[in-house]
Amino acid sequence: MSNTIDNTLVVEGLSGGYDRFDVIHDIAFRVGRGEAVALLGPNGAGKSTVLRAITGLLKHRRGTVTIDGTNVVGMGPHQISRGLAAMVPEGRRLFVGQSVEDNLRLGGMRLRKDRARTDQLLQSVYDLFPVVERYKAREATALSGGEQQMVAIGRMMMSDPSLMLLDEPSLGLAPLAIADLITALQQLRERKSSILLVEQRVDIALEVCDRIYVLSEGRIVDEGRASDIGTEGRALIDAYLG
Amino acid sequence: MLQVLLSGLTVGTIYGLVAMAFAVVFYVTKVVNFATGQLLMVSILLTAGLVRLGLPDWLGVGIALIASTVLGVIIYFVAVRPVLKFDRFSFAWLVSTLGIAIVIQATFAIIFGPASQPFPRGLHQIPVHLPGATLTVQEILTLVVGALAVLGWELVRRKTLVGKLGMAISTDPEIASTFGANVTAYAVGAFAIGGFLAGLAGILVGPITYGNPYLGDTYGISGFIALMIGGIQRPAAAMGGGLILGVLSIAANSYIGAQASDWFPFVLVLLVLLLAPNGVFASGDSLRKLFRRRSSLTVGGRA
């Protein structure tokens, strides 16, 4: 099992779902250290369920999910959040009624006793997203969709996790905002963050990620290196995803 | 006039504290604890009983407050957590909290008997004469405690990370938990605060209403009405609902007739539900929009 050392995330034989009906079946994949991996698939393929299983939000799950050598199946979300994984949820889900900075500080909840580190992380978010710093005193949910996405990514960065999870970050964003998003994700990658990106937009995934997995009806049906997939492959996947 | 206002505010603070007890629990867990009125009763009857056994007043009050706080937590573990664990979206807590209310009431009726018990009069014996009104020290204390409860709550909610995390749990417990919030711990805390606030209301109203095992019904219903008036989403608004209910009930008593307090609160709630379904102090409701529209119209007229 040498790959647990090289990998931030190793998923093996993961099944699970809701009310005893499995949505995902025998999933296996990995995210290497400093690697960006995309999970592609059509609506209802089970992509979000995989993320929920990793973060602990999904209670009914079997198999192993190893983050940094720790099997997190059986752990609750607040335990997994202690440095192992953090997520940008679908639809951003910023904390309503709270300022941008409060949203960020809540993201760094687990490090609240380490003031210096929190301030340093906060500064790194502001460096990455100057717009977030400009609006730090505003109510987070009053920002535009693109700006909110920056806050959501910042909130995830604040917990300084081993594994960063992003669930459909491009959903509902204007084209300009999507361009900003891609830039932001690339910068995260350059910082050697381990990233698992769930997307429907193949172009974004290919632009940002090293490798991709294709999920369909709760099973991994294909995988490959992003660089190996040419225009033809791209069209094929596009057609496949519908 | 001043007397009506002050009496109304005092009564309203009691309703408001009970409403806050409801609201704090709802804020964090989205559960309405129908045994809240019984927690008020527990603090009154325990104080009455302990003082009768010879304990000094302050010690009786202290033990009673601890008891109502602990009982609040017990309610969470006995009546709420098991049913939510079974199904997070079920409404089974409607029945289970009502059930535990009956159990608490019946237990206290067996221990203390059905008749009312005297409560130490303490500060309620000392009148304070103001021009045009008379209050007792206990009533002034009630007003102060009510103000402190709202102030304290808002301070913690807005100025501390613990409070902000509570807010986050309130709006999105799932995401809050992925950032390290222990939702169970917060739920326990909410039930404890709810128990404490209801117990506090009991101690403050005890000298006026005495200790009776069946009191929970009356104060539970009044507190719930106050909650509906103020809005269930924010504990501070619930206190506002209590004050409105208190002042308007006493005013109705004075200016409409002694039986008006009977039907008046329900008419009030009906009006609120029609005009501002989320409570008078909730944002974005039609009552507020009505005022906003009117004020923008006047501004427009001047321009």
Added chain:
Amino acid sequence: MKRIIPVVTAIAAVTALALAGCTGGGGGGTTDDTIVIGGIAGTTGAYGAVGIAVINGSQMAVDEINEAGGIDGRQIEFTWDDDAADATKSSQLFQQFVSDGAVAILGSPDTGPTTAALGDQMQIPVLGAVDDGGLTVYPNGPDEDPFAWTFSTSLNTFAWGGKLAEWSIDNCPNGLAMLHDPTTYGLGGLAGFEQVFKETGHDFVYVESITENWGSGATVNLDAEIQKIVDSGASCVDVWLTPGDEATFVQEIASLGITDLKVLGNDVTNADATFTDLAGPEGDGVISALLTSDVHPNDRLLEWQGQYRDKFDGLEPGPFAELSYDAVYILKQVIEDADGATDPESIRAGLNKLTDFEGLTGSLSFTEQVHTTINKEQLTMVAWNLANKKWEPIE
């Protein structure tokens, strides 16, 4: 006393009933060997002590009679239940007991208007603690006919109202204000006052009704009413409310520093210790009326009270226990006088002829027009003496 009972309590009562199954029935109804008597009283709720006294007093009489051989050799089967002061529950119990073969229903002190009306409808004698007499027995007022099937041995709001009205005329130079509850209990007291005032050409200085919490015992805010009463300039006020609210009233006026207002109570004020316990020092000097037989108890009553305490673990006896005890013995005498006939019409006819029955609560009679045994002539004015812990005569 009609009490409004909230849902929670009602559910609790039903649950308690299901768990305890406290009805003693299950026999074969009234036969040559047994006579079934039904009992209805609110034994739970904030003022459940009254209901408990009613059941205990009745039970004591039944046990004595059965031990001594029954009524003409027939044992009494006393089957009772808690109506939780709820009219619906009460009517269900009434019909159940009648179908079980009950020859008469005792009670209810809490849902009297229901039992009295059902007695008339089903033509079954209703006896004993039927509310606090008054308007429950005479629904159209003291000068009209009573319910034909209802015979109250209970404390009588007309009697207390009349007695207190007479006293107020002589002792309240600036007149009397009245604050009463809006059920037959408070309205009966009001009718008692009005009757005497009409005869003597007097009137209230101020009168107001206020809704109360009989079920939960929560007191109501009386600040506004106290202000109006003070403004009216009355020398006296009759507070015809729950014992809890009466206690609040005397404590509130003490807190406000009002010392020149004489406070009068009603039949429940001194029926048990609830008021005096709650009112504490501020209850000193409150005026009411009491059964003369309780003010000056004879040897028989004193002995009975001792037996009551022994039988019920030291529980203090009171008028509601005494008058319920009397009701069972009245029923016994009526059945014996009719040579054992237990059909409803025979019992009713016998009750209408009851004359000078020597009970614990005095010498008791009914006629076609008089269906309450306790009338104002049987009362003595009393005031609470805190130092002696006693209601002492003031006449």
